[in-house]
Every structure is written in structure tokens, then in C-alpha cells.
Amino acid sequence: MSEPVDYIERTRSQYDALGYPPYGWVKNEDSPPFTPLAKALDRAKVGLICSGGIYSRGQIAFHFKDDISYRKVPMRAPAHELRVTHFAYDLRDARKDPAVVYPGKTLAALADAGAIGSVADNAYTFMGGIYSSRKVREKLAPALVAECVRDEVDVVVLVPV
Amino acid sequence: MIARQLEAKGIATICMSSARSITASVNPPRAVYLDFPLGHTAGKAEDLAGQRHVMIDTLRALETIQVPGTIVPLKYRWSDDDEWKETAMRPRKDETGRKVTSDDRTARLDTPQYQLDADRDEADPNCPTCVFPEA
Numbered sequence A: 001m002s003e004p005v006d007y008i009e010r011t012r013s014q015y016d017a018l019g020y021p022p023y024g025w026v027k028n029e030d031s032p033p034f035t036p037l038a039k040a041l042d043r044a045k046v047g048l049i050c051s052g053g054i055y056s057r058g059q060i061a062f063h064f065k066d067d068i069s070y071r072k073v074p075m076r077a078p079a080h081e082l083r084v085t086h087f088a089y090d091l092r093d094a095r096k097d098p099a100v101v102y103p104g105k106t107l108a109a110l111a112d113a114g115a116i117g118s119v120a121d122n123a124y125t126f127m128g129g130i131y132s133s134r135k136v137r138e139k140l141a142p143a144l145v146a147e148c149v150r151d152e153v154d155v156v157v158l159v160p161v
Numbered sequence B: 001m002i003a004r005q006l007e008a009k010g011i012a013t014i015c016m017s018s019a020r021s022i023t024a025s026v027n028p029p030r031a032v033y034l035d036f037p038l039g040h041t042a043g044k045a046e047d048l049a050g051q052r053h054v055m056i057d058t059l060r061a062l063e064t065i066q067v068p069g070t071i072v073p074l075k076y077r078w079s080d081d082d083e084w085k086e087t088a089m090r091p092r093k094d095e096t097g098r099k100v101t102s103d104d105r106t107a108r109l110d111t112p113q114y115q116l117d118a119d120r121d122e123a124d125p126n127c128p129t130c131v132f133p134e135a
Helices: A007-018 A092-096 A104-112 A133-151 B002-008 B020-026 B048-064 B117-122
Strands: A045-050 A054-056 A070-074 A082-084 A122-126 A155-159 B012-017 B030-035 B070-077
Touching: A007 B020, A045 A104, A045 A133, A054 A070, A070 A133, A082 A092, A104 B048, A122 A133, A133 B002, A155 B002, A155 B048, B002 B012, B012 B020, B012 B048, B020 B030, B020 B070, B030 B048, B048 B070
Parallel strands: A045 A122, A045 A155, A155 B012, B012 B030, B030 B070
Antiparallel strands: A054 A082, A070 A122
16 A cells, blocks of 8 residues: 555645645544444444535535534435535545445445444434534534434444545 | 544444544544545445445454554555545646646535535425534
8 A cells, every 4th residue: 555645734735835824633632532332233223424515305405614514314315315515525426426425325235234233214414624623522523422322323433524 | 523522422433534644633533544535435436345345344443443543544445556646635737737736626605505406496494304503
């Protein structure tokens, strides 16, 4: 495997060249909270949270400026019901096959095959690219955590774009 | 940040990342690193078998990681060469070969951005599955 793309460095040089002030990445140096897996995966209920601007037909789309709202999207939503809009990444493949950024059907297939116990009825999606880390920490994250607690999931897979 | 709050409430998490430096900075409880272009973290379009393998390995990492903050690199490669890495967020060249630095992202509008115009007409203004935590 060759070196990973260093997006922090590339963002820094792009912002620099454009005359933007540097972007303030969140930096956590403490050890993160850690919950051991309570049960085997083939008995666990799995949830999904994705950034990347996914919504389903009939829902209000996200906007591109510090949008801290989220959508409940059926885990098993068929591809033709899903939409993807975002300001910062190449959307062509995500629109062709939303599973590349929203692996709900992948998880559902693993549940059907017995590899995981079950999946939550809904996944949660949001936009990302939110400049205020405080709003994420104090508003969006606690709301999503409350949803996952209500869903009684044992595990959450997160897909940040 | 969300993963950290979930773990604090007793829910185990695994993050799928294609931006290792950003993930290392945010330092989530558990992560896998996929060396794919942004916008393809869970695999290639219409490659069901590939997407399934990626998810199985992701869940396996969730079972095996014992040390908080571990990022497990998964073995997948996007292509035989790594040409895509050269162009990701790098200045493009114009017709004369001169480097052009521009912000090719979409303007940050604060109105809903629909993929299809029809979606705007179909959107339920009282959408019960759209949640606005600030409201």
C-alpha cells in the first residue's frame, strides 16, 4: 500500500493558495471512551450513521452551510429512493450506487445472512462539513446518541465522508 | 465526536475512514482505514461482493480492536496504480499546462440543495423524519 493521501496537508496548501485562513481541524489527544463489544456480532443489533448529505425521496434536502440537522433513512431503502448532495466530494459514484457512502443495504444483507444479529430500522444521515465543532458536540451528536439509545443498538457503524 | 459520545453511553462503534490524517486527529474509539478516493469509503459502485468484504472486515476490526484509538488499515487497493492520489485536492493544470489553484467545491448555500428538481416538489415541508436539533 502506498502512503495515504494527507487531506489535512492538502487542505492547508489549497486554503493557503486561495488566501483562506487555515481550517481548524478537531484534534483530540486524550484516549477516547471505549465500550467493549457486549455480545457476539451474530447476536448484535447494528445501527448506521453517515455524513455525506444522503436523504431519501420525500425528505427535505440538506443545505451546505453548517447544517446540523439529520434525517432518518430506512436502512433497507432501495437505491432509487436515495439522493446524495454535498459541496465537497465527487458525487458521481455515490449517485450511481448510494451504498458506497451509505452501506445500509450491505449491513441488511449481512443481517439476512446471519453474520450480524439484526439492523436498526433506520440509519441516520447528516451533511458534515460543519464549521462549528461546538454545535456538533452539543447539539447534533447528543441527538444522534439519543436516537441510537432508543433504537437499542449494540453497535454503530459510522461512515464519515 | 459522535462515536466518542456513543461509546460513553455504552454503544460500541467503528468508523470507516478514507482520510487517515483527519481520523488520526479526531481520534475516534475504533476505526478502519480504507485507501479509497473520498466518496467511496464503503467500496466501488455496483460492486456488491467488494462492498460486502469491506463491511465484513470492518466488523471484524470492531471485534478485534482492544486499544482505544486504534486505526486498522484494511488491505484493499482502489486500483493497481495510485494515480487517483495525485489529483485529489491538488492544483489542476489548465490547457497550457499551467497549475490552477481554485476552490472547485460548491458554494455554501444555506437553502436545501436537492439532487433532482422533482425532489423539491415531493419534499414534505412537515417531514417527520427530518430532525433539526437546533429548533
